[in-house]
Amino acid sequence: MDKDWLKYCATDEQLQTFNDEGYLIVNDALSPEMVDKMTIAIDRIDAEERKRQGLGPNDLMKKFRTIAADDLFLELLDNPKVFPLLWDILGWNIQLYISHLIVYPSEAPEVSRTRKGAGWHQDGGRPVQEMERPHPRLSLKVSYWFSDVRGPDRGAMRIVPGSHKLDERPPQSDPDGDLDDAIELQIKPGTAVLFDRRLWHSRGWNYSDVTRKVLFIGYSYRWLRGLDYNVMPPELLAKCDPIRRQLLGDGVDIKGWWQPTDEDVPLKQWLMEHRGEGYVR
Numbered sequence: 001m002d003k004d005w006l007k008y009c010a011t012d013e014q015l016q017t018f019n020d021e022g023y024l025i026v027n028d029a030l031s032p033e034m035v036d037k038m039t040i041a042i043d044r045i046d047a048e049e050r051k052r053q054g055l056g057p058n059d060l061m062k063k064f065r066t067i068a069a070d071d072l073f074l075e076l077l078d079n080p081k082v083f084p085l086l087w088d089i090l091g092w093n094i095q096l097y098i099s100h101l102i103v104y105p106s107e108a109p110e111v112s113r114t115r116k117g118a119g120w121h122q123d124g125g126r127p128v129q130e131m132e133r134p135h136p137r138l139s140l141k142v143s144y145w146f147s148d149v150r151g152p153d154r155g156a157m158r159i160v161p162g163s164h165k166l167d168e169r170p171p172q173s174d175p176d177g178d179l180d181d182a183i184e185l186q187i188k189p190g191t192a193v194l195f196d197r198r199l200w201h202s203r204g205w206n207y208s209d210v211t212r213k214v215l216f217i218g219y220s221y222r223w224l225r226g227l228d229y230n231v232m233p234p235e236l237l238a239k240c241d242p243i244r245r246q247l248l249g250d251g252v253d254i255k256g257w258w259q260p261t262d263e264d265v266p267l268k269q270w271l272m273e274h275r276g277e278g279y280v281r
């Protein structure tokens with residue numbers, strides 16, 4: 001299993017940024033070659049899905065369970081530049097809970113170019129309403145960017161830094177505008193952005209001529225259910241090493257989601273061996 005992981009363990013500064021701001025940018029998380037290869041897969045999936053979903057050329061395409069759509073995406077599961085950050089933030093008892101692709105072409109020409117604020121939210125579905133407050137972290141997403149969103153109106157994600165610590169919707173002085181204190185993450189292809197599920201975020205509009213492509217890989221504790229799968233196809237699991245199988249929701253016994261045995265969580269064993277017993281709680 002990939003020993004490169006140890007080169008990219010979180011620094012104190014990275015952990016502090018994630019804890020304080022609710023997000024972390026990882027530059028060059030993917031090499032240009034990997035970006036090119038994955039973009040070919042994304043374009044293929046986009047063409048297939050547009051047909052299947054009956055979408056027009058300017059429609060936004062969403063595809064869930066993308067990890068199973070091309071073996072290349074399995075590389076993202078334990079990407080050495082990102083995976084170690086996940087252990088340091090969430091620990092070893094983790095799994096993939098979602099992998100969704102968004103391909104967002106330019107809005108149709110007749111659409112007003114003056115719209116602001118597109119669907120600000122926190123992630124989490126019903127738990128957001130049903131959990132007592134203040135909310136715990138529970139999960140985070142890693143967004144991998146395959147288009148260049150540096151420049152105005154290219155669909156860069158908007159966030160309110162630090163808003164994961166608020167226990168209510170952040171203030172919005174202009175009802176037609178963005179949340180106050182929103183920033184746009186204008187980043188280049190190959191960049192990954194980790195964000196806490198409690199962070200208030202929104203998709204930016206795309207009025208540019210560049211199709212915006214981003215793949216969201218979400219990780220949660222293993223005691224939550226997957227959001228876009230229950231069980232991965234056995235033929236996919238068969239291609240994976242034990243740690244990837246853990247991440248894809250595989251396990252030995254149903255009780256292992258609550259009380260994992262060593263066989264359920266090979267990542268724990270790996271961390272004990274490579275980072276020491278004291279690292280593993």
Ligand SMILES: O=C(O)CCC(=O)C(=O)O
Nearest residue numbers: 102123157202203204216
């Ligand atoms: O497309 C985006 O920038 C935001 C996607 C989103 O809201 C999400 O992953 O929860």
